[in-house]
Amino acid sequence: MAITASRARGLPAAVVLLTGTVFSLIGLTWDVQWHSDVGPDTFFTLPHLFLYAGSAISGLAALTAVLATTAAHRAGAVPDPSLGGPPIRVFGRAFTAPLGYLVAGCGAASFLLYGLWDQWWHGLYGFDAVIDSPPHIGLLLSISATLVGTVVVFGAADEHRWGRIGALVSLAVLGAFDTVIVFAFKSLNGQVNAMHVAMAALMVLVLACATAFTRYGGVLMALGLAVIQAVTWWFSPWASRVYAEAVGLPMRDYAGQEPQLPALIPMSLVVVALLVHPLLTSRSRWAAPLAGAIAGGLLAGLQRPQSSWVFDGPLPPLQRVLLTALVGAVVGLVAAPAGRRFGRMLRLAGDRTPERN
Amino acid sequence: MRLLLAVVLLFVATGSPALADSGPVGADVVVAQTLGERELTVVVRRVDAPGPVQVEVVGHGVGGGLRLRVLPAGGRATSETALDVPAVGVADTRLSVDRFGAWELELDDGVDAARVPFQVLQRVTPAWERAAYGGFVAAGAFLLVALPLAARRGWVVWVPVGGIVVSLTVAVTAALLSPTIPAPSTVSRVSNSDTGRPPANLVVTTDGAPVAGRPTAVELRFGDSGTGRPVDDLLVHHGALVHLEIISPGGVLAHVHPVRVAQGDYRVRFTPREAGRYALGAEIARAGGGSQLVRAELAVGGTTVDSPEPSAEGRVETGALVANRPVQLTADFGGADDLQPWLGMRGHLFIVGPGERVWAHLHALTPAAAGGQPDETVAAYPARVPFTFTFPEPGRYRLWFQAERDYRIRTISTVVDIAADGGAR
Numbered sequence: 001m002a003i004t005a006s007r008a009r010g011l012p013a014a015v016v017l018l019t020g021t022v023f024s025l026i027g028l029t030w031d032v033q034w035h036s037d038v039g040p041d042t043f044f045t046l047p048h049l050f051l052y053a054g055s056a057i058s059g060l061a062a063l064t065a066v067l068a069t070t071a072a073h074r075a076g077a078v079p080d081p082s083l084g085g086p087p088i089r090v091f092g093r094a095f096t097a098p099l100g101y102l103v104a105g106c107g108a109a110s111f112l113l114y115g116l117w118d119q120w121w122h123g124l125y126g127f128d129a130v131i132d133s134p135p136h137i138g139l140l141l142s143i144s145a146t147l148v149g150t151v152v153v154f155g156a157a158d159e160h161r162w163g164r165i166g167a168l169v170s171l172a173v174l175g176a177f178d179t180v181i182v183f184a185f186k187s188l189n190g191q192v193n194a195m196h197v198a199m200a201a202l203m204v205l206v207l208a209c210a211t212a213f214t215r216y217g218g219v220l221m222a223l224g225l226a227v228i229q230a231v232t233w234w235f236s237p238w239a240s241r242v243y244a245e246a247v248g249l250p251m252r253d254y255a256g257q258e259p260q261l262p263a264l265i266p267m268s269l270v271v272v273a274l275l276v277h278p279l280l281t282s283r284s285r286w287a288a289p290l291a292g293a294i295a296g297g298l299l300a301g302l303q304r305p306q307s308s309w310v311f312d313g314p315l316p317p318l319q320r321v322l323l324t325a326l327v328g329a330v331v332g333l334v335a336a337p338a339g340r341r342f343g344r345m346l347r348l349a350g351d352r353t354p355e356r357n
Numbered sequence: 358m359r360l361l362l363a364v365v366l367l368f369v370a371t372g373s374p375a376l377a378d379s380g381p382v383g384a385d386v387v388v389a390q391t392l393g394e395r396e397l398t399v400v401v402r403r404v405d406a407p408g409p410v411q412v413e414v415v416g417h418g419v420g421g422g423l424r425l426r427v428l429p430a431g432g433r434a435t436s437e438t439a440l441d442v443p444a445v446g447v448a449d450t451r452l453s454v455d456r457f458g459a460w461e462l463e464l465d466d467g468v469d470a471a472r473v474p475f476q477v478l479q480r481v482t483p484a485w486e487r488a489a490y491g492g493f494v495a496a497g498a499f500l501l502v503a504l505p506l507a508a509r510r511g512w513v514v515w516v517p518v519g520g521i522v523v524s525l526t527v528a529v530t531a532a533l534l535s536p537t538i539p540a541p542s543t544v545s546r547v548s549n550s551d552t553g554r555p556p557a558n559l560v561v562t563t564d565g566a567p568v569a570g571r572p573t574a575v576e577l578r579f580g581d582s583g584t585g586r587p588v589d590d591l592l593v594h595h596g597a598l599v600h601l602e603i604i605s606p607g608g609v610l611a612h613v614h615p616v617r618v619a620q621g622d623y624r625v626r627f628t629p630r631e632a633g634r635y636a637l638g639a640e641i642a643r644a645g646g647g648s649q650l651v652r653a654e655l656a657v658g659g660t661t662v663d664s665p666e667p668s669a670e671g672r673v674e675t676g677a678l679v680a681n682r683p684v685q686l687t688a689d690f691g692g693a694d695d696l697q698p699w700l701g702m703r704g705h706l707f708i709v710g711p712g713e714r715v716w717a718h719l720h721a722l723t724p725a726a727a728g729g730q731p732d733e734t735v736a737a738y739p740a741r742v743p744f745t746f747t748f749p750e751p752g753r754y755r756l757w758f759q760a761e762r763d764y765r766i767r768t769i770s771t772v773v774d775i776a777a778d779g780g781a782r
Contacts, residue, residue, distance in 0.1 A: 066507040112497025
């Protein structure tokens with residue numbers, strides 16, 4: 001097979017898939033901001049439409065890619081794992097679908113199906129219900145599945161530059177998006193802030209994964225996440241205000257200029273990524289857990305000062321911050337090796353003969 | 358980006374807010390009922406049909422068993438249960454309803470039976486919402502079918518693919534058009550604007566001549582002043598259908614909530630301790646008619662059993678007591694800051710002035726809270742309850758402050774003399 005031909009072959013479908021997930025991310029940050037600043041909610045606010053459209057676009061891209069793979073197979077081509085990941089047998093048939101697109105497509109389908117549960121839930125408990133309701137978590141986890149599929153799709157094309165860049169971008173999108181899943185841990189908050197620990201675990205996981213995937217992956221991914229944070233920091237309050245004006249709804253009295261979701265993303269991530277980079281890339285057996293512990297502790301401990309700074313609130317007792325940092329370090333200890341393994345798996349996704357590693 | 362812009366433009370161009378109201382239907386009914394001589398708060402939780410109805414009854418000093426039944430309008434009871442209400446605190450139970458519409462909850466203590474009206478409303482899903490949700494859900498289902506089929510040879514996959522395209526088109530069209538589709542008319546049959554409904558007349562009767570020291574059943578009949586027909590459109594306002602203030606000749610206040618036994622027919626049982634003239638004030642609110650205070654009186658014979666002693670469950674602080682100047686009246690119930698909201702308020706103040714020309718019922722509000730007003734299980738309000746009032750004329754006024762603590766109603770009564778306005782204004 002000619003290198004030039006295969007170089008850009010998987011690109012269009014992968015880009016459409018990524019576009020869908022970016023739609024979901026835009027919809028999410030906008031929606032969270034809308035709920036906090038404006039509030040009144042119907043099913044079809046524009047942010048909701050972005051969320052639904054994002055999954056629809058991702059789903060269609062995934063389906064198209066699977067169809068194209070089958071068509072190529074029929075035409076006699078050997079399945080190419082760099083096009084969307086290793087082939088997976090479907091229902092035990094001889095015909096197979098690429099892993100990345102299959103996961104992304106199933107995530108999109110599951111998102112659309114969860115909509116029904118969500119509608120029932122809102123009928124029972126009303127609009128403007130809490131964000132961490134069970135159907136919402138289901139919806140958000142479905143999008144996460146699509147995001148994981150997107151990471152796999154780009155990761156499989158790691159022999160190309162677009163594949164490596166795309167994988168880091170989609171990992172950053174995954175990290176930014178899953179900050180909302182962290183909300184689900186709010187009810188566990190006590191002496192230890194479970195939300196901050198969960199956020200540290202998530203960040204260490206994507207950081208270690210990106211670092212293990214490609215050179216300076218962690219640092220680059222952290223930079224990408226910082227860009228997403230900066231853009232949504234400006235975008236979500238602005239979009240909520242403009243949309244509220246357009247539909248004639250008033251802003252809440254206490255609506256500030258603080259963006260809700262972007263404010264959750266750790267601002268220290270780039271620095272932390274640079275700090276633990278040597279450890280994460282070290283071959284020593286204890287380097288990765290140590291890096292995870294340092295990163296987890298720092299990230300969990302700095303979350304509260306960050307939110308106190310953003311929302312102009314008081315600092316909690318130092319003892320609680322330290323306790324949260326300690327638990328964050330323990331969780332990071334586990335998350336970093338796990339993330340590293342994910343990163344290595346990702347590197348193998350596009351290999352024709354994974355057995356050799 | 359162009360799609361984004363197009364979508365934004367479409368929304369901005371259509372402009373009108375998406376007001377399709379399809380949130381939860383109905384709300385909890387919280388209503389105070391004085392059944393026999395015990396004060397109860399009855400809570401009927403929001404309900405869907407067919408389904409269970411969660412009913413809670415809060416005791417305020419006297420405990421005892423009750424039989425609870427739910428009846429549809431003009432129908433027979435669908436479920437029945439016994440409930441042991443504690444002297445103070447909450448008891449809850451479940452009944453079940455089988456249809457939408459008007460219902461009544463009957464609370465029977467063996468002597469009197471209160472009938473609390475409540476509605477079981479049907480949630481109306483607008484067609485566009487069904488199309489939008491249904492379209493996206495169908496797209497999801499088709500996608501799930503299409504994905505494995507896409508990995509197989511054959512034309513079959515194009516069936517779910519077509520399904521996806523069609524359902525997405527339907528969903529997106531419905532979603533984009535939804536802001537321009539008017540909301541379905543609400544289920545409420547009465548307008549929430551003032552339709553100029555005539556005031557209600559009140560006729561108070563008792564079973565036999567009331568005698569001091571003997572329990573008296575008081576019947577209150579509310580009739581429409583235009584048609585004379587029983588008034589059955591009383592709203593639950595400030596936590597009750599009827600707030601009845603009974604003031605004894607010696608100045609003892611009973612703030613009770615007559616139970617509804619039938620249309621326009623309310624009953625309350627009380628034992629006068631003094632002989633003489635009792636003044637009655639009933640506060641009601643008719644749907645679309647605003648709130649109304651209806652006055653009546655009751656002559657009690659016999660001889661006074663015990664002379665009234667002012668209830669002193671706290672102290673009262675006042676500012677300068679001058680007519681026509683707003684004054685802050687603060688009731689200090691003492692002790693910890695653990696007052697509970699009663700009838701949705703952290704404090705009530707009744708003021709009856711010279712010759713009963715002034716008859717007022719004031720509230721100290723609970724501060725606004727996220728997620729709605731707290732119910733009376735929240736014991737967190739300050740022991741000092743402030744009110745502001747402007748006495749309209751000089752003279753002697755009776756004041757009764759009420760608040761709830763440990764599920765019991767605490768009353769502080771006092772008398773103030775208002776000086777004439779010195780002409781400063």
